[in-house]
Amino acid sequence: MNDARTAGAATPLxxxxxxxxxxxxxxxxxxxxxxxxxxxxxxSFGALIGPSGCGKTTILHIxxxxxxxxxxxRRIPGRGRLGMVFQEPRLLPWRxxxxxLRLVLSPGESLDKLDGLIETLGLGAHLSHYPGELxxxxxxxVAIARAFAVRPDFLLLDEPFVSLDVAVAARLxxxxxxxxxxxxxxxxxxxxxxxxxxQLADKLFFLSTxxxxxxxxMTLPPPRGARSKAMIDEIAGQVGARVPAYMPETMRA
Amino acid sequence: MAKVVSLAVLLGLxxxxxxxxxxxxxxxxxxxxxxxxxxxxxxxxxxxxxxxxARVVAAFAIAFTLGVAGGYIMGRSKLVDRYADPxxxxxxxxxxxxxxxxxxxxxxxxxxxxxxxxxxNKLPNVIVVTREGARSLDPALDEMAQAxxxxxxxxxxxxxxxxxxxxxxxxxxxxxxxxxxxxxVVELLGRPNxxxxxxxxxxxxxxxxxxxxxxxxxxxxxxxxxxFLVQPLERRTNRWRxxxx
Numbered sequence: 001m002n003d004a005r006t007a008g009a010a011t012p013l014x015x016x017x018x019x020x021x022x023x024x025x026x027x028x029x030x031x032x033x034x035x036x037x038x039x040x041x042x043x044s045f046g047a048l049i050g051p052s053g054c055g056k057t058t059i060l061h062i063x064x065x066x067x068x069x070x071x072x073x074r075r076i077p078g079r080g081r082l083g084m085v086f087q088e089p090r091l092l093p094w095r096x097x098x099x100x101l102r103l104v105l106s107p108g109e110s111l112d113k114l115d116g117l118i119e120t121l122g123l124g125a126h127l128s129h130y131p132g133e134l135x136x137x138x139x140x141x142v143a144i145a146r147a148f149a150v151r152p153d154f155l156l157l158d159e160p161f162v163s164l165d166v167a168v169a170a171r172l173x174x175x176x177x178x179x180x181x182x183x184x185x186x187x188x189x190x191x192x193x194x195x196x197x198x199q200l201a202d203k204l205f206f207l208s209t210x211x212x213x214x215x216x217x218m219t220l221p222p223p224r225g226a227r228s229k230a231m232i233d234e235i236a237g238q239v240g241a242r243v244p245a246y247m248p249e250t251m252r253a
Numbered sequence: 254m255a256k257v258v259s260l261a262v263l264l265g266l267x268x269x270x271x272x273x274x275x276x277x278x279x280x281x282x283x284x285x286x287x288x289x290x291x292x293x294x295x296x297x298x299x300x301x302x303x304x305x306x307a308r309v310v311a312a313f314a315i316a317f318t319l320g321v322a323g324g325y326i327m328g329r330s331k332l333v334d335r336y337a338d339p340x341x342x343x344x345x346x347x348x349x350x351x352x353x354x355x356x357x358x359x360x361x362x363x364x365x366x367x368x369x370x371x372x373x374n375k376l377p378n379v380i381v382v383t384r385e386g387a388r389s390l391d392p393a394l395d396e397m398a399q400a401x402x403x404x405x406x407x408x409x410x411x412x413x414x415x416x417x418x419x420x421x422x423x424x425x426x427x428x429x430x431x432x433x434x435x436x437x438v439v440e441l442l443g444r445p446n447x448x449x450x451x452x453x454x455x456x457x458x459x460x461x462x463x464x465x466x467x468x469x470x471x472x473x474x475x476x477x478x479x480x481f482l483v484q485p486l487e488r489r490t491n492r493w494r495x496x497x498x
Contacts, residue, residue: 064400082400090397094415094493103411104401130493150401 013040013154013186014075015063019211020055032058033070034211040186040203042077045224047189047197050207056190057087059212060156063188076154077186083152087159089139091131097142098127104150114149121145121175137168141175148179155180155187161196173199177224198235199227206239216242280462288466298470304447305471308364308436312371313428319372320379321421325413327380328387344377349435353442362443371435378431379424386420418490425483433475 020033032055040046050056061067062074064084076082091100101118102111111127118124121141131139140160147155160176161169177200180187191197197204202224208215220235227235264282271281292298327334327341356370390413398408440449448471455463 061396066396066399082402084397084400086393086397088393090393092394092411092415094418095411103403103407132493146401 010042011075011077012042013046013063013077013188014038014073015059016074017059017062017070017072019072020058020062020070031211034213036072036207036213038063038188038205038214040188042186043184044202045180045187045189045200046203046205047191047201048205048207049191049194049197050212051209052192054207054209055212056192056207057158059207060158060188060190064156078153081150081153083147083150083155083185085140085143085147085155085157085160087162089131089136089143091139091142091146093131095130096127097123097129097131097134100131100142101146101149104146114145117145117148117179120178137164137172140164140172144172144176144179148183148185151183152185155185157187157189159191160189161191161193169196176200194236194239195232198232198239200224204239218242277459278461280465284462285465285469288462289470292466298467301446301448301451301467302471302474304444305433305436305440305449306474308368308371308439308447309429309433311368312375312436313425313432315368315372316375316379316432317424317428320376320424321383321417323376324380324383324385325387325417328384328390334384341377341380344373345381349374349438353435353439357443364444367436367439367444370439371432374435375428375432379428382420382424383417386417390416415490422483422487422490426479426487429475429479429483433471437471 015036015038017033017036019031019035021029021031024030036059038046038048038059048056048059058067062070062072064082065074065076091097092103095103098111101114105111105113118127121144123138123141123145126134126138126142131142134142144160147157157176161172164172173196180200189197189200198220202220202222204216204218204220205214206216206218207213218239268282271279289298323337327337352373353370356366356373360366360369394412394416398412403412436447437449437452440447441453444450448467451467452464455461455467
């Protein structure tokens with residue numbers, strides 16, 4: 001861990017959005033985000049929690065550098081190599097699983113490098129399949145494998161557990177914990193599910209309603225990923241006490 | 254099997270009517286077949302077909318390349334589309350014959366004019382279909398390619414072209430059949446060789462046997478290209494859809 005990349009990668013992820021507006025269908029500007037600050041230590045796992053439609057995905061797009069149309073600043077760790085898991089898997093349907101992964105590798109890199117990743121995510125038997133032949137859970141796994149395949153400095157996850165059944169989601173959470181710890185990557189998860197967030201993250205950011213900003217910030221005690229049921233319930237209780245009343249019922253646990 | 258039976262019935266009907274009519278204006282399938290064989294042996298039929306086929310291929314390549322590029326740009330840029338669309342509408346509604354006459358008068362009675370005329374006739378259709386394809390490109394995949402820093406080349410090959418493939422396949426199929434029909438007209442009006450030229454000179458001699466043998470041979474050739482080249486290519490690009498849920 002003494003090469004330049006790792007040293008450089010120890011910088012935190014910092015997103016400051018002073019203002020983000022878009023023009024509505026009637027031609028009026030609508031402000032969706034105001035004075036939002038996110039800071040995430042290197043190699044830590046942050047979760048952005050808020051009701052649907054509050055601008056979570058917009059924030060993620062800005063963090064990813066996909067949306068330059070905002071005022072503020074964006075500082076990203078290391079070389080700035082991004083791994084991203086979109087809400088829908090967004091695989092290329094006309095390429096096999098293997099080819100979807102191969103496409104994000106640098107030229108000359110072979111798929112063998114991903115053996116560990118493929119094994120952890122249980123994709124070995126599906127490499128020659130097309131995405132259309134996979135269940136949603138499997139397709140999400142491929143999308144996660146793709147995000148890790150680029151050896152990212154920071155990882156953005158947009159609701160990766162949505163519409164999965166309970167067991168599949170639980171397994172995926174475990175796999176994600178393993179992977180983010182093993183690969184030492186700064187991660188930002190966007191979710192509407194408090195339990196997902198508590199189970200995975202070091203730090204929680206609760207968003208206010210529009211224009212969105214961070215209403216409450218909570219640092220969770222370690223170790224993440226290995227929290228017992230009792231611990232999760234306790235944290236949820238603390239969240240319930242601190243998160244303002246405008247948050248919908250589900251957010252306050 | 255049904256195809257074979259159906260074609261055999263057509264051939265039988267033709268033979269029957271020709272036998273009943275006993276007229277030079279409707280030769281029997283046998284005499285047409287004989288002429289196809291004689292002219293193939295002498296090299297005349299293959300030569301004329303090759304001339305026509307070369308024009309078809311050249312015009313198709315030009316119309317396809319320019320049309321796909323133009324259609325893609327128009328589909329992606331509203332500004333270009335707004336300015337170029339009126340031209341497109343004019344070109345779409347210009348009769349094939351008018352374009353052919355203009356080309357021969359302005360460029361001269363030569364090969365360039367012939368190919369330009371045919372390509373120009375097909376171009377607007379390629380543009381319209383490709384533009385439709387470019388408009389329907391999935392922005393979600395665009396974003397994905399951007400997030401994962403696909404190179405321009407990789408994005409084109411892996412993200413854009415597969416989405417355009419069904420449109421390009423449709424354009425090639427309709428394109429080929431329209432183009433060869435126009436090539437015959439171009440040859441009839443101003444070329445000293447090719448199937449269209451032979452049909453024109455046979456027309457002035459009322460040589461129905463020759464007209465039928467050349468026309469049938471060329472239709473057979475185009476069907477063969479469609480069956481053995483275009484269709485397998487289409488199947489290949491659609492392979493991923495086979496088991497899709």
